Amino acid sequence: MENICVLGATGSIGCSTLDVIRRNPERFSVFALTANSQDQKLLEQVREFKPQYAVLTNEKAAARLEQAVKAEGLKTEVLSGSKSQALVAADSAVDAVMAAIVGAAGLLPTLAAVKAGKKVLLANKEALVMAGDVFMQSVRDSGSVLLPIDSEHNAIFQCMPRDYQQGLENVGVRRILLTASGGPFRDTPVEQLQGVTPEQACAHPNWSMGRKISVDSATMMNKGLEVIEACWLFNARPDQVDVVVHPQSIIHSLVDYVDGSMLAQLGNPDMRTPIAHALAWPERIDSGVSPLDLIKLGHMDFQPPSFQRYPCLKLAQDAVSAGGTASAMLNAANEQAVSAFLGGRIGFTHIAQVIDATLQEASFVSASSLDSVLEADVKARSLADRQIVKLA
Ligand SMILES: NC(=O)c1ccc[n+]([C@@H]2O[C@H](COP(=O)([O-])OP(=O)(O)OC[C@H]3O[C@@H](n4cnc5c(N)ncnc54)[C@H](OP(=O)(O)O)[C@@H]3O)[C@@H](O)[C@H]2O)c1
Numbered sequence: 001m002e003n004i005c006v007l008g009a010t011g012s013i014g015c016s017t018l019d020v021i022r023r024n025p026e027r028f029s030v031f032a033l034t035a036n037s038q039d040q041k042l043l044e045q046v047r048e049f050k051p052q053y054a055v056l057t058n059e060k061a062a063a064r065l066e067q068a069v070k071a072e073g074l075k076t077e078v079l080s081g082s083k084s085q086a087l088v089a090a091d092s093a094v095d096a097v098m099a100a101i102v103g104a105a106g107l108l109p110t111l112a113a114v115k116a117g118k119k120v121l122l123a124n125k126e127a128l129v130m131a132g133d134v135f136m137q138s139v140r141d142s143g144s145v146l147l148p149i150d151s152e153h154n155a156i157f158q159c160m161p162r163d164y165q166q167g168l169e170n171v172g173v174r175r176i177l178l179t180a181s182g183g184p185f186r187d188t189p190v191e192q193l194q195g196v197t198p199e200q201a202c203a204h205p206n207w208s209m210g211r212k213i214s215v216d217s218a219t220m221m222n223k224g225l226e227v228i229e230a231c232w233l234f235n236a237r238p239d240q241v242d243v244v245v246h247p248q249s250i251i252h253s254l255v256d257y258v259d260g261s262m263l264a265q266l267g268n269p270d271m272r273t274p275i276a277h278a279l280a281w282p283e284r285i286d287s288g289v290s291p292l293d294l295i296k297l298g299h300m301d302f303q304p305p306s307f308q309r310y311p312c313l314k315l316a317q318d319a320v321s322a323g324g325t326a327s328a329m330l331n332a333a334n335e336q337a338v339s340a341f342l343g344g345r346i347g348f349t350h351i352a353q354v355i356d357a358t359l360q361e362a363s364f365v366s367a368s369s370l371d372s373v374l375e376a377d378v379k380a381r382s383l384a385d386r387q388i389v390k391l392a
Pocket residue numbers: 007008009010011012013014034035036037038039057082099100101102103105123124125126149150151207208209210211212213271
């Protein structure tokens with residue numbers, strides 16, 4: 001029986017994780033659940049999974065949850081504040097942590113789990129994008145097992161040779177190929193993109209996800225963040241990671257070997273597959289995902305990504321090549337811009353403009369300490385906010 005802590009339990013990945021756990025009660029027990037402010041949804045999860053701890057960062061929401069938990073006679077202890085997430089993730093009783101908080105807010109609790117040597121199932125790609133150097137050094141120091149949840153990185157992990165950390169060129173890998181669906185605006189005329197609404201941007205054709213990652217998929221910043229994530233996870237140089245648009249989202253990514261072999265992982269687009277893979281690794285368990293029907297699928301298509309349509313992809317590729325705190329600043333500017341777009345303050349194409357202008361104004365330093373990363377994050381948010389005010 002493994003004790004699981006789910007950070008970001010009320011989100012899309014959190015709920016899919018709990019569904020896989022629900023299907024495998026003989027293997028997993030829930031030790032802690034955390035969220036930001038959705039106390040009602042967390043209460044339902046507490047009723048079902050009876051964790052030892054439930055954490056809400058929002059103090060008022062935590063107080064409401066505590067009252068409800070007591071009124072129902074449940075034994076779960078309710079904690080509040082962001083530090084409590086790190087405490088439960090690093091608790092000695094925890095075996096594995098699902099890191100599924102969205103955005104930079106996930107960095108410190110995820111890092112706490114890594115430093116405590118836990119098995120970490122990483123959905124929160126922003127943590128690695130911001131602080132890859134510090135994060136991977138902590139993985140090495142603590143002996144934490146890091147398993148990717150992003151469907152692309154989970155696919156690559158499944159197709160990689162075992163010793164990939166020695167450098168791709170030393171293990172016969174030519175390059176990693178990340179697939180991208182192209183999002184909801186793959187065929188929208190570029191001149192119409194400025195007028196698209198948050199609801200249209202969040203209506204992903206293949207995946208059901210939280211709002212921030214849905215917008216990132218529409219701009220393809222999500223793929224840009226994944227390029228950076230792949231470099232850290234697989235010890236790859238930026239020029240060893242390519243992107244191909246594959247509208248059906250059936251091939252989740254590929255590894256291209258020097259002998260001409262290309263290994264791919266396929267499956268229906270449902271995050272429960274990579275979640276189940278990582279939860280049970282190196283074994284396999286039921287995820288609830290229906291088997292892929294190749295005959296029904298019929299065909300698969302591939303196209304190159306267009307930087308004119310997806311300027312955010314280019315911005316991310318440039319940031320990872322620049323190194324240092326450039327990726328942390330890219331991530332922070334993107335979070336501010338996406339939040340402004342979702343709040344109706346700027347248009348869709350302004351997102352890339354805000355990030356571009358922020359990075360042009362910023363200066364980058366080494367990202368080998370957490371302090372330098374956090375300082376860069378604050379600086380980039382303030383630069384981005386100035387750009388947003390100008391455009392609003
Ligand atoms: N969804 C997918 O299919 C998918 C696929 C690959 C990777 N990912 C990655 O997985 C992560 C989660 O994505 P998602 O789509 O599941 O997001 P989501 O549905 O928006 O859920 C986010 C979760 O994080 C919590 N949260 C938000 N802000 C927080 C804060 N400041 N402090 C503590 N907790 C906070 C939310 O709590 P409340 O509900 O209380 O707000 C919720 O539990 C992201 O990094 C994303 O890039 C997602």
